[in-house]
Amino acid sequence: MTPQEIKPLLDPFLAELGVSHFGWAPLQNPLSFDFYRSWIEEGLHGEMKYLAEHAPIKENPKSKWGRAESALVFAMPYFPHPEKLENFPLKSARVSLYAQGMDYHFWFKQRMQKLCEELTKLFPQEEFLAFTDSSPLLERDLAKKAALGWVGKNTCVIHPKKGSLFFIGEIVTSLKVTTEIAPLPDFCGTCTRCLDICPTGALIEPKKMDARKCISYLTIESRQIPEEALREKIGDWFFGCDLCQTVCPWNQKIFKGQLSIEKSLTLDTESAESLKKELSYILTASGKKLTKDFFGTPLARAGSFGLKRNAMIVAANRKIKGLQPEIEALKEHEKLGELAQWALLKLQS
Structure with a gap:
C-alpha cells in the first residue's frame, strides 16, 4: 500500500x-x-x-x-x-x-x-x-x-x-509501505541562532547536543544537582527550555512574535509576586502534595526533588530574597542541602 x-x-x-x-x-x-x-x-x-x-x-x-x-x-x-x-x-x-x-x-x-x-x-x-x-x-x-x-x-x-x-x-x-515519501530538504542554511542562544552551550555543533548541559535535561530528566557552573546559566527556567526553538526563524515566521526569546523574562510587580508565591509553595509542600497537584502533567516527571531543586535555582537566579526562610529550611536536607547553601549565598550577595 x-x-x-x-x-x-x-x-x-x-x-x-x-x-x-x-x-x-x-x-x-x-x-x-x-x-x-x-x-x-x-x-x-x-x-x-x-x-x-x-x-x-x-x-x-x-x-x-x-x-x-x-x-x-x-x-x-x-x-x-x-x-x-x-x-x-x-x-x-x-x-x-x-x-x-x-x-x-x-x-x-x-x-x-x-x-x-x-x-x-x-x-x-x-x-x-x-x-x-x-x-x-x-x-x-x-x-x-x-x-x-x-x-x-x-x-x-x-x-x-x-x-x-x-x-x-x-x-x-504490519502494513508494508510500497512507495517511500521524498524527505524534505534541510532549510537551516547558514543560520546558527539556536547554537548562539543556548545559555549552557549544549548544542556543541549543528544537530548534536550534549544533553548533560541542556536546561531541559537539567530541570526534567536529571536526578542530580547541576554543577555550579551551570546553575546560573539555567536562569529563570523552572521546567524545560524553549530558546533553541523559539529563536528559530521558521518558528518566528510562523508564530509571528508570539514566542519569547528572552534569556530571562521581564516580570511586572504582580507576576513577580505570583512567582514568589509559586516557588514558596514548591519549596514547602510535601512530596505527597506535589505528586497530587502535578499528577497528569509533564512536571510530575521531575518529582518532588526535581521541583524543589529547580525552585531554589530560579529563586537564586532571580534574587527573590523573600524566599530565604523557605530555602533556609532545606539547608540540612540530605540531597538539597548543598544547593540550599549555594542559593542562600547568591541571595545574600
Whole structure:
C-alpha cells in the first residue's frame, strides 16, 4: 500500500484528532543510527541509561515487534496547547511550552489508539500499535523519512509551514509501505541562532547536543544537582527550555512574535509576586502534595526533588530574597542541602 492510498482513509479522522501533518516510513534501516550509537558512546545522553539500553531495538525494531514493517508518523502541534489545564498549578514560573497542559504521553497516545481502532476495522488482518516518545524508536529519524520535516541544527524536526512546536507520535504496523515519501530538504542554511542562544552551550555543533548541559535535561530528566557552573546559566527556567526553538526563524515566521526569546523574562510587580508565591509553595509542600497537584502533567516527571531543586535555582537566579526562610529550611536536607547553601549565598550577595 502507498501513502497516497491510505491518506484518503485517514483524512476523516486526522482533523478530529488535531494532527497537523503525517507521513509514512518503513521501519528498516534507520538513517541516523550510526550517529545515535556514536552519541551514546560519547556519553552525551547523561543519566538517561534507557537510551543506551534501547539501542538494539532502535537499530532493528522487528526484534521487538516481529510483524512490524512500517510506521505512520504524526505531528501534533502543542502551541497553543491542545490540552490546556484550567487549574494548572503554575501561572508565572517559566515552563516549557510543551508542558503547559496535560502530559501528552497520555492524551496523544489515547487519540492515536482510537485511530488504531479505526485502522483495525479497515485492515483486520494487520497489527497497529500506538506510541508517543516512550517506545524504543528513533522518532526523529522516522519523522524525517516520513517528510514531517528536516532535523534542524537544534536537533528538532522542523517543517517549513508548521515549524517545530509539535509532538511526534507513531503507529507501528504490519502494513508494508510500497512507495517511500521524498524527505524534505534541510532549510537551516547558514543560520546558527539556536547554537548562539543556548545559555549552557549544549548544542556543541549543528544537530548534536550534549544533553548533560541542556536546561531541559537539567530541570526534567536529571536526578542530580547541576554543577555550579551551570546553575546560573539555567536562569529563570523552572521546567524545560524553549530558546533553541523559539529563536528559530521558521518558528518566528510562523508564530509571528508570539514566542519569547528572552534569556530571562521581564516580570511586572504582580507576576513577580505570583512567582514568589509559586516557588514558596514548591519549596514547602510535601512530596505527597506535589505528586497530587502535578499528577497528569509533564512536571510530575521531575518529582518532588526535581521541583524543589529547580525552585531554589530560579529563586537564586532571580534574587527573590523573600524566599530565604523557605530555602533556609532545606539547608540540612540530605540531597538539597548543598544547593540550599549555594542559593542562600547568591541571595545574600
